[in-house]
Amino acid sequence: MRSYGLSEIRAINGKYSMFHAMTEEEPSEGRFHFSAKDNLTSKGMETCSGSRILEGYRPAFDATSIERMKAAGGELIGKTNMDEFGFGTFSTNSGLEVPRNPFDLERACGGSSGGSACAAAVFEDHVSLGVSTGGSICCPASFCGVYGIAPTYGRVSRYGLIDYGNSLDKIGVLSSKATDLRKYIGVMAGKDERDPTSCAQPELGDSHVKLGSVAVPMEGVEGLSKDVEAAFRSALVELERMGVDVEYVNMPSLKYAMPAYYVLATSEASTNLARYVGMRYGQQEGDLSLKFDDYFTSFRSEYFGDEAKRRILLGTFTRMVGFRDRYYAKALQVRKVVIDDYKRVLADHDAVLAPTMPFTAPRFDDISKMSALDSYKADYLTIPANIAGTPHMSVPCGYDSDGMPIGMQFVADHWNEEVLFSIAEDWEREFELRRPEVVA
């Protein structure tokens, strides 16, 4: 097992900026190294969720996911950079550091678990914990050329997770080794009375399931870049060679998932972020002579970033009297319609398959020209599985003409992670993964 010393970790981080906080002690030999997205609380290690408003927050407890990784012999070496509170597709909406793509430093890692994907790609024998709300594990896994899985909603306890959208957030795993997905979801899964949403789960399956058939939604192959389309078609041919039936299907509900997701996610986020007011955590040095409302407003206005403010405003608006039924209640209905659409297709197939992202990792200067809506629309392939709470996984399936990684995303039925673990393990034997050239 490849082990890294403290000075080496610091030097690598200096080049890629995958970590916001790092261990201050020399990592011990014999324990496996892992990192965790910076919205998972880590005892004594600064946890900011990519936000300036939480700078200086050193939690008094570990999130259940981190606690279980440590209990399994893991050593937490760093907290990974991310979009502020998970609000983004490229990890560029950060109040702190922005991670750089290991295949091209001028490009983004994807988001919002960008630092996690970067760490998984750069460090050997390393597993990183990510969190997905609308695609935040699969998107960066695709852009950085690693495996990434978001399990069923409720499979891994969210205790200690700094919430973005409570009904959407899922903790998962990113790694350059397919076998790590089964191993570490297995470590973290299971009931935890501190998160009641984890307590209705059936036992995690651990058998190897031979993939028989996949459904490719027509809606999932629209709007792709030329390179992504070509890599995906080649992957379908390879799957057929492996004995998998591929069938194109229609899933008409998918086009409604994106607006429904942004209504639900921002509604939940705007209430979750109400707790950040300059008291108890992070930034607390304010003018205590101000009145209550003015004191709170001063912190929130100064320390929340641009996208955080935009999503708080959007979520506050869609919950307002007169708009609730049109937006929030309708979005909940659409979620159920999307779930039903997946159940219908998965009754006849083992998984639903489409490219993970419609393009490869963009350059930072191109991202800066995108409008907020352009950026939201980029998530149209990852959002449906996230709004449905179904387990989903991105596996590397090719490289574009610049050598940038391309991923494809499998979606399985609720609680059926074992089919995804098996697909990743079978695919890994057939696909030649490229590792980035790492120079600190």
Place this chain on the structure above:
Amino acid sequence: MDRETIERVARAAHIKLTDDELERYSRDLGEILTYFELLDEAPGCDDYGVNPVEVADILRDDEPSIRIDPDELLRDMNTYEGYVRGPRLS
């Protein structure tokens, strides 16, 4: 979205916006809400909930328990004689 609505929403959310922000968010949110009109034509249903999977109602025994030492929690908080400091109430 008009400026007056954005100002009302921002007040409710405890965020003070600069003139530049008001203009930018007014434009952005208008564009986003126009896109959300797609929801009006989406099929609905009656049997929907707030979570994507069934969630169990879990209650622990009604016994007092402390998982984290309160002094640990207060360590990095701005406190005065063991109380969290905050702004004036009036």
